[in-house]
Amino acid sequence: MGKIIAITNQKGGVGKTTTAVNLAAALGALGKKVLLVDIDPQGNATSGYGINKRTVSGSSYDLLTGQREFDSVCARTKYTNVWMIPAHINLAGAELELVQMSRREYRLRDALVAKKQAFDFILLDCPPSLGLLTLNGLTACDTVLIPVQCEYYALEGLSQLMSTIRQVKKLYNPNIELEGVLITMYDSRINITALVVNEVKRFFPQKVYSTAIPRNVRVSEAPSFGKPIKYYDAHSKGSAAYDALAEEILAHNRRLGGEV
Numbered sequence: 001m002g003k004i005i006a007i008t009n010q011k012g013g014v015g016k017t018t019t020a021v022n023l024a025a026a027l028g029a030l031g032k033k034v035l036l037v038d039i040d041p042q043g044n045a046t047s048g049y050g051i052n053k054r055t056v057s058g059s060s061y062d063l064l065t066g067q068r069e070f071d072s073v074c075a076r077t078k079y080t081n082v083w084m085i086p087a088h089i090n091l092a093g094a095e096l097e098l099v100q101m102s103r104r105e106y107r108l109r110d111a112l113v114a115k116k117q118a119f120d121f122i123l124l125d126c127p128p129s130l131g132l133l134t135l136n137g138l139t140a141c142d143t144v145l146i147p148v149q150c151e152y153y154a155l156e157g158l159s160q161l162m163s164t165i166r167q168v169k170k171l172y173n174p175n176i177e178l179e180g181v182l183i184t185m186y187d188s189r190i191n192i193t194a195l196v197v198n199e200v201k202r203f204f205p206q207k208v209y210s211t212a213i214p215r216n217v218r219v220s221e222a223p224s225f226g227k228p229i230k231y232y233d234a235h236s237k238g239s240a241a242y243d244a245l246a247e248e249i250l251a252h253n254r255r256l257g258g259e260v
Helices: 014-030 044-048 061-065 089-099 104-118 132-140 158-171 191-203 217-225 237-257
Strands: 003-007 034-038 082-085 119-127 142-150 177-186 208-214
Touching: 003 014, 003 104, 003 132, 003 237, 014 034, 014 044, 014 082, 014 142, 014 177, 014 217, 014 237, 034 104, 044 217, 061 089, 061 104, 089 104, 089 132, 104 119, 104 132, 119 191, 132 158, 177 191, 177 237, 191 208, 208 237, 217 237
Parallel strands: 003 119, 003 142, 034 082, 034 119, 142 177, 177 208
Antiparallel strands: none
């Protein structure tokens, strides 16, 4: 059976969506069957795969609101072993609609549970907030991957995020665990970088990946072409970093006795 990983950090601009898009592609290229679910109303993961969030016929919005079933919103992308449930612009109003619905925290989990065994990994790109959409992601997932950027305010809000995860564990998802913490926008030439990395490792002992994602122009360019970095510039440092991250995640899950 596959593993559901929520990629989240309520602080914006940390490389959350970039990680979701590129990790999915890297895992797929390693032969793993991956589903990427975009539950961020910004829809950047969707556009990162070259899909227009204004014109998709089936989306995570439809799935969450019960207007469509899984099979009618999940589509194979043109990239190796990657499927996607895209976001639609209507997702921006979904939280107001979800408030009125029964089992509002479980809508995503209920929709994914029967399909979990069809994939090795299901990656959830959550919004940069702690609202009902992110709550749905945390309730549905097995583990949480937290990207943290190498900047002065890197740890800002992480205590609140971890508090939310503990509340979710207590109230909705007793099995949720921390998958790992990913350092992003790494630049060894900047003095603050080493300080931030040390602080993050102190805050999350034994949970920070050995792989760090460097600042890389090619990674920044790739979304404007609707491509993951692996298919935009496979020889870039950014692509190599996401390949290494995928390998590290696979190795970690093998050590835990996972089926991936």
